[in-house]
Amino acid sequence: MLGHRDIEIGGLLVSSFAGFVLATCLVMLALRPALRLARLDRWTANGPLAEAGLALCLLALLIVLL
Structure with a gap:
């Protein structure tokens, strides 16, 4: 695996x-x-927190795949 x-x-x-x-x-x-x-804020109790969670998941995905 490449570093x-x-x-x-x-x-x-x-x-x-x-x-x-x-x-x-x-x-x-x-x-x-x-x-x-x-309208992500309608689906979650805290819209900005949900966006931050998506950003963290995306960051982890980029680290693993790239």
């Missing part, structure tokens, strides 16, 4: 985890309008 490589930006080493967090943020920004149309 995750660190990212180098201008001579500064950045953990690959930061790249996964950035990718998760970008995907969540793209999903946000769809979640608003689906």
